[in-house]
Amino acid sequence: MSCDEIKDLLDAFVDGELDLRSNVAVEGHLNECAACAGEVEGRMELRQAIGEADLYFPAPREVRQRIRRSLRTRWIPRVWWSVPVAAALALVFVLAPRPGSTAMEQAVVSGHVRSLMPNHLMDVPSSDSHTVKPWFNGKVDFSPPVKDLKADGFTLVGGRLDYLQDRTVAALVYQRRKHLINVFLWPSSRADSGVTAETRQGYNLLHWTRSGFEYWAVSDLNLQELGEFERLLRE
Amino acid sequence: MEFREALVLREIEDLSYKDIAHVSGVPIGTVMSRLARARKLLRDRLSGEVIP
Numbered sequence: 001m002s003c004d005e006i007k008d009l010l011d012a013f014v015d016g017e018l019d020l021r022s023n024v025a026v027e028g029h030l031n032e033c034a035a036c037a038g039e040v041e042g043r044m045e046l047r048q049a050i051g052e053a054d055l056y057f058p059a060p061r062e063v064r065q066r067i068r069r070s071l072r073t074r075w076i077p078r079v080w081w082s083v084p085v086a087a088a089l090a091l092v093f094v095l096a097p098r099p100g101s102t103a104m105e106q107a108v109v110s111g112h113v114r115s116l117m118p119n120h121l122m123d124v125p126s127s128d129s130h131t132v133k134p135w136f137n138g139k140v141d142f143s144p145p146v147k148d149l150k151a152d153g154f155t156l157v158g159g160r161l162d163y164l165q166d167r168t169v170a171a172l173v174y175q176r177r178k179h180l181i182n183v184f185l186w187p188s189s190r191a192d193s194g195v196t197a198e199t200r201q202g203y204n205l206l207h208w209t210r211s212g213f214e215y216w217a218v219s220d221l222n223l224q225e226l227g228e229f230e231r232l233l234r235e
Numbered sequence: 236m237e238f239r240e241a242l243v244l245r246e247i248e249d250l251s252y253k254d255i256a257h258v259s260g261v262p263i264g265t266v267m268s269r270l271a272r273a274r275k276l277l278r279d280r281l282s283g284e285v286i287p
Binding site for chain 2 (some may be wrong): 009010012015017042043046047049051055122225
């Protein structure tokens with residue numbers, strides 16, 4: 001590709017929005033072309049300058065209240081999406097889920113991230129399913145199925161109680177190499193379902209319902225191995 | 236104005252092109268060209284400040 005063609009792609013390149021093939025093409029070109037590499041560097045410097053400029057500030061209280069009030073009654077008309085309220089909208093973005101997401105997915109990811117903080121992962125550290133399962137007795141009003149999959153490379157490392165979307169759930173923790181997998185489960189009256197996969201904030205999520213339990217598995221493990229894990233749990 | 240909107244949503248809100256397009260109500264191609272133009276304008280202005 002010529003420099004002119006590459007230049008058109010550089011903004012999408014620094015934003016990580018190129019498809020794989022274009023991305024490889026741009027990277028190859030940047031190794032050989034100092035001028036284009038300089039263009040990229042300029043964009044990165046600009047990004048850094050913006051990041052350091054402390055431009056993010058919360059909207060004044062009155063503006064915030066006005067937006068909240070209008071949200072309660074109706075959705076904001078499109079004309080409102082203009083720059084004078086961008087700062088205030090920043091807040092709305094923090095509060096409202098991004099398009100295509102559900103509150104439950106967010107809760108599952110949050111639960112996973114929370115569990116990774118020091119000393120939050122396990123209430124019962126044990127690789128013995130006969131220790132983990134009875135531990136839940138008296139703590140939740142159900143007895144979660146606990147399976148040891150050590151032979152298949154998914155080691156049970158423990159369990160704990162967690163709280164998702166207004167209910168107490170059991171969390172089982174498995175380890176695959178350095179990757180931790182949280183399995184959240186609770187009784188459900190829903191019919192058995194197939195697996196749905198989602199990716200959120202870099203974490204892979206699987207969701208399914210089986211034998212009266214709703215399951216959410218979340219991990220930074222790749223989707224393929226996480227799928228394998230789910231199949232083993234199911235068997 | 237639309238340049239600033241695109242840049243704010245991209246650099247400060249960290250939205251994807253798809254989400255910016257959704258918020259601004261324009262196609263993704265427009266988002267891309269606005270961002271390119273916005274960056275150029277801002278860089279020109281900033282470099283004007285440093286080197287008078």
